Amino acid sequence: xxxxxxxxxxxxIFFAVLFLMILSLPFISRADDLSIxxxxxxxxxxxxxxxxxxxxxxxxxxxxxxxxIPDLTGLKIIGQSTSSSTSIRITNGKSFRxxxxxxxxxLSPNKTGKIIIPSISVEYQGKSYKTEPITITVxxxxxxQDQRRNKRDDENYSKPTDSPGGKVFLRATATKNEVYxxxxxxxxxxIYSTENLTGLQAEKxxxxxxxxxxEVFQADNINHSLETLNGKRYYTYKISEYTLFPTTAGSFELxxxxxxxxxxxxxxxxxxxxxxxxxxxxxxxxNINVKSLxxxxxxxxxxxxxxxxxxxxxxxxxxxxxxxxxxxxxxxxGSGNLDMFDLPxxxxxxxxxxxxxxxxxxFTNSRKTTGQRILKYVLIPQEQGEFTIPAIExxxxxxxxxxxxxxxxxxxxxxxxxxxxxxxxxxxxxxxxIQVQGSDIRxxxxxxxxxxxxxxxxxxxxxxxxxxxxxxxxxxFLYRKERDKRLQDRGYYRFKVSNKQLRKDMxxxxxxxxxxxxxxxxxxxxxxxxxxxANKCNFSASASTMNxxxxxxxxxxxxxxxxxxxxxxxxxxxxxxFGGSDLNQEIIKEKYNELQEIISGLQKIDFRRDS
Amino acid sequence: xxxxxxxxxILVLFSGVLAADYDIxxxxxxxxxxxxxxxxxxxxxxxxxxxxxxxxxxxxxxxYFKMGKKAEARLYYEKAARYKPLNRDLQHNLQLLKSTLxxxxxxxxxxxxxxxxxxxxxxxxKALGFLTLLFFVxxxxxxxxxxxxxxxxKRQLVKILLAIVAVLFLLFLLLTVFRLSAFHKQNSxxxxxxxxxxxSGPSRDFQQVFTVHAxxxxxVEKQNQDWSLIKLPSGLGGxxxxxxxxxx
Numbered sequence: 018x019x020x021x022x023x024x025x026x027x028x029x030i031f032f033a034v035l036f037l038m039i040l041s042l043p044f045i046s047r048a049d050d051l052s053i054x055x056x057x058x059x060x061x062x063x064x065x066x067x068x069x070x071x072x073x074x075x076x077x078x079x080x081x082x083x084x085x086i087p088d089l090t091g092l093k094i095i096g097q098s099t100s101s102s103t104s105i106r107i108t109n110g111k112s113f114r115x116x117x118x119x120x121x122x123x124l125s126p127n128k129t130g131k132i133i134i135p136s137i138s139v140e141y142q143g144k145s146y147k148t149e150p151i152t153i154t155v156x157x158x159x160x161x162q163d164q165r166r167n168k169r170d171d172e173n174y175s176k177p178t179d180s181p182g183g184k185v186f187l188r189a190t191a192t193k194n195e196v197y198x199x200x201x202x203x204x205x206x207x208i209y210s211t212e213n214l215t216g217l218q219a220e221k222x223x224x225x226x227x228x229x230x231x232e233v234f235q236a237d238n239i240n241h242s243l244e245t246l247n248g249k250r251y252y253t254y255k256i257s258e259y260t261l262f263p264t265t266a267g268s269f270e271l272x273x274x275x276x277x278x279x280x281x282x283x284x285x286x287x288x289x290x291x292x293x294x295x296x297x298x299x300x301x302x303x304n305i306n307v308k309s310l311x312x313x314x315x316x317x318x319x320x321x322x323x324x325x326x327x328x329x330x331x332x333x334x335x336x337x338x339x340x341x342x343x344x345x346x347x348x349x350x351g352s353g354n355l356d357m358f359d360l361p362x363x364x365x366x367x368x369x370x371x372x373x374x375x376x377x378x379x380f381t382n383s384r385k386t387t388g389q390r391i392l393k394y395v396l397i398p399q400e401q402g403e404f405t406i407p408a409i410e411x412x413x414x415x416x417x418x419x420x421x422x423x424x425x426x427x428x429x430x431x432x433x434x435x436x437x438x439x440x441x442x443x444x445x446x447x448x449x450x451i452q453v454q455g456s457d458i459r460x461x462x463x464x465x466x467x468x469x470x471x472x473x474x475x476x477x478x479x480x481x482x483x484x485x486x487x488x489x490x491x492x493x494f495l496y497r498k499e500r501d502k503r504l505q506d507r508g509y510y511r512f513k514v515s516n517k518q519l520r521k522d523m524x525x526x527x528x529x530x531x532x533x534x535x536x537x538x539x540x541x542x543x544x545x546x547x548x549x550x551a552n553k554c555n556f557s558a559s560a561s562t563m564n565x566x567x568x569x570x571x572x573x574x575x576x577x578x579x580x581x582x583x584x585x586x587x588x589x590x591x592x593x594x595f596g597g598s599d600l601n602q603e604i605i606k607e608k609y610n611e612l613q614e615i616i617s618g619l620q621k622i623d624f625r626r627d628s
Numbered sequence: 629x630x631x632x633x634x635x636x637x638i639l640v641l642f643s644g645v646l647a648a649d650y651d652i653x654x655x656x657x658x659x660x661x662x663x664x665x666x667x668x669x670x671x672x673x674x675x676x677x678x679x680x681x682x683x684x685x686x687x688x689x690x691x692y693f694k695m696g697k698k699a700e701a702r703l704y705y706e707k708a709a710r711y712k713p714l715n716r717d718l719q720h721n722l723q724l725l726k727s728t729l730x731x732x733x734x735x736x737x738x739x740x741x742x743x744x745x746x747x748x749x750x751x752x753x754k755a756l757g758f759l760t761l762l763f764f765v766x767x768x769x770x771x772x773x774x775x776x777x778x779x780x781x782k783r784q785l786v787k788i789l790l791a792i793v794a795v796l797f798l799l800f801l802l803l804t805v806f807r808l809s810a811f812h813k814q815n816s817x818x819x820x821x822x823x824x825x826x827x828s829g830p831s832r833d834f835q836q837v838f839t840v841h842a843x844x845x846x847x848v849e850k851q852n853q854d855w856s857l858i859k860l861p862s863g864l865g866g867x868x869x870x871x872x873x874x875x876x
Contacts, residue, residue: 458724459717461690465653467674467681470711472808473757482761486768493772 029215029281051076053084053139055148062126063156067095069220072120072137072148079116082139091132091155092124098218100279102292119295121218121277126155185210187256187276187298195306198263199323199354200416201386203233205258206274206300209251214239215293216279217254223272223300227265227307229357233384234258260384262354266309274300310414316423318361322413324353324386330409330426339401339433345394347374347409347426352387353416355380361411363394369404370397398433405430508555512624515552519616522548530609538605539590542612546583549616553624563587573625579618586611650674652684659687664694675704682711686718693725699842701725703818706845706876710811713749730841733861748803753811756804763797817858817873819844824873826866830855837866848875 051074058069072084079101086094101118126132134151186209193202206223208214217239234257241252256274263269276298310323326349333344345363349355356378363371372395380388398404408428415422473479503509522545529537544558547566551558554569563584570580589608655670671688689704705722712718726733737745751759770790777783822842827834830852840846840860849865850857856870 456724458690458693458721461656461659461687462683462717463656464683465656466649466651467679467683468649469678470680470682472811473754473761474808479757479761483764486765490768490771490775493775497775 051080051082051139051141051144051146053137053146053148055134055137055151057134057151057153060151060153061156062153064126064129067123067125067221068153070122070124070134070151072122074118074120074139075115076118076141077113077115080118080141082118082141084120085138085140086122087135087137089124089132089134091128091130092126092134095123095125097122098216100216100293100295102294104292123220126153129155129157131155185212185214185278185280185296185298187274187300189271189274189300189303191271191303191305194304195308196263197308197310197323197414197416198266199310199321199357199414201260201262201324201354201384202305203258203260203384203386204271204303205234206256208254208256208276208278208298209244209246210241210254210278210280211249211251212280212282213252214241214254214278214280217256218277220275220277220297221273222257223259223274225259225261225272227263227267227269229262229264231260231262231385232257233260258384260386262357263305263307266307268304268306271303271305273302314421316412316421318410318423319412319414319421320359320361322349322353322358322411323416324351324355324413325415325417326351326353326411326413326424328409328411328424328426330406330429332406332429332431335429335431337398337431337433339398339436341436342395342397343431345396345406345429347392347394348389349411350389352382353413355386355388355390358413360390360392361409363392363409364407366396366404366406368399368402370399371395398431401433401435403430403432511552511555515549518552519545519549523616526609526612530605533602535602535605538608539593542608543587543590545612546586546615546619549619550624563591570622573622575622576618579615579622582611582615582618586615650677650679650681650684652687655687655691659691659694662694664691667691668695680711682708682715685711686715686721690721693721698725698729699818699820702729702843702845703820703874703876706816706818710814710876712752714746725843729843731844733844748807751803753804753807756800756807760797760800760804763793763800767793767797814876815848816845817848817856817875819846819868819872820874821869821872824868826858826864826868828866830857830867834867838864840868845876846873848873 053072053074055070055072057071062068074080074082074084098121099119100121101116103114103116132153132155134153136147136150138148139146188207188209189204190207191202191204193200196202208217217236234255236254236256239254241254244251244253256276261271277295278298279293279295282292282294328347328349330345330347332346335343337343347361347363349360360376363374365371375393377391377393378388379391380386382388396406406429409426410423411425412421412423414420503513522541526538526541526545529541547558547561550566550569551561554573556565556569566587567580567584570583586608652670652674655667658664658670659667668688668691671684671691674684675688685704685708689701689708692698692701692704702722702725705718705725708715708718709722767790770786770793774783774786774790777786819840819842824840825836826838826840828837838860840858844860846858846860848856849859851870854870855867856873857865857867858873859865
């Protein structure tokens, strides 16, 4: 709060002190005449305010002392300054001089409750001088209470001389006394003084609740100019200036500023060496009436702009290649709460990619109420074609006409031409996420017909297949059982394999026939017949004669014709073996046919096995 | 020739069993024309006839959703889910529907639980039934082969195959049994009334315990003429009027 401090011009003090030290030499004998006291400007403070502790050292000469401040629990020293004054009393022709030195500490409490400022001591010529402890009460304090207290404090400050027209006074002036919520105005604090000020110290700077404040000016050294007020000439010291933006409607008295200033009073006689006078100043009251904005005819796009504005727009080129950028600039200029409202936004243009705009605020006056706000959009057409940037509407409350006004920028057209086909390089585009317009349920199943759902076990053929496979397994068991039984019977086996043997033998006979090995035909053919019958009847083929075979045929009820054929075949075969005859291919062929007849005849016989 | 004709006869018989068709093309067309009311009427007449079909239930659910009848849509989606629980279209629509309901349902299934569910429902119950049958037939054939074959090497091979097929058969048999029992043990219902108060007993004189809204799926624990004991996924239980819910 006490950001700015006004330090007294120390050089003056230094010279004054030096001068007084020389003068004080004759009074050394009374050097131990020193007193110390301390006081605070208020004993009840709230947590977020400050208080001042003054340690006053009085001596009959200038003493070089420094008060020792013990640990202040619950308090923090946030500022320190000194001042001194000299007074001279003449009694019975003797002059008594006293020099008063004030050490002023600005303290800020950081806890609530009763706080004791312990006694403060000063060491002087081996002696210690002490002050009485002071008890203060720190309250939490709400703002309203603070304001009341401030007011009470302010009343304590009020002195006739503070009012305009006095010797020294602090004047606060506002540029407007009646404003709308959000409408900026300036308030300026200036000291008018007939004296040349030597020091300034801020006691309390205004905080301005219910207002947003912007610092415009803050004095950092003491400079004066001359001004005439009510026919009187004053030195004026500009302390600070703020631009305020009201946040709520109502009637407010602005926070008052409190300062301590010091000025030197020139000496009036030889004995008077001049004194520095300190004076507390309270700024003059300023009342502001804040009106709320009317609700009637409030445009939908109104975003809190108050003042007087114009809108302009422009594009840097109106012909680009698709994929390249153009810059669209939207400027709002004028005066008002220039950076306190939301800017209008450029709507989406189809097939044009736009990025978050760059915004810039430029003020042309020191009060930060006039200037320009500039929005720069980079637009990239994605396809070739004609594009239109729509006009952008902007609404504000015009303080001159006291009504809402909507202004609009002009619209712009630009053309995107066919992009360059640059085959030599790869153009890099950043893949964007797919824009989702909305979600819907998935479409129906578009089969023209539905079947009634049947669980598989309701299907008769399911069980049929299962049962058939079980039956198959059962049959295989039965088959195996039967087979095993039969395989134990050798005769049965031979009976079973007789056809197999027959096929084998007949194949051999055919081979002989084909290769015209005539000599081998009859033995093979005879063996074929013998083997077949032997297998069927389970006896040894090699040990059997023609008569044995004919007997078997007889037994198995073969026809006379077949028996004759067999007998003739064997006889012919024997004759050939023993007698020899001229065999030729024709006869062999005939005999082969005979053999086949015999075999087919034999196959028809139902042989009974010999056990 | 005889064998082929027998095969053809069997095939015709099978297709006769499968092809009990119900025409829904008119309803589908009405849906495409966004005449959801008409589509719903046609689908509903088939449902009332007792036709059970995934397509029918799913389409009817869609028609109800489009008409804004969320409870009915939920009921038919859940009915469809009995036949194809993992169908992506169905899951998507159900998810969308759930997000518009008043009662939030938390799907707090873990990764493993989801995986198990996916495996359990990987085959349709029909496919499971036929696979079980297929393995059974192969098993029987292998047993037959083992009975008949006498060669040592052949028998060895058949034995190995037999072991593998036997394990597969048992696995699929178990899965099929579980699936069928899950299909039949259907005790869920959908809340049909807008706002339903649940009491701690089967009368309005009991303490009110919670409120549910249309479209919520609940488990029916007990049911008598007028009152049903329902259980919410969170474990909360309460009695509500039986007419305010419909079984899936």
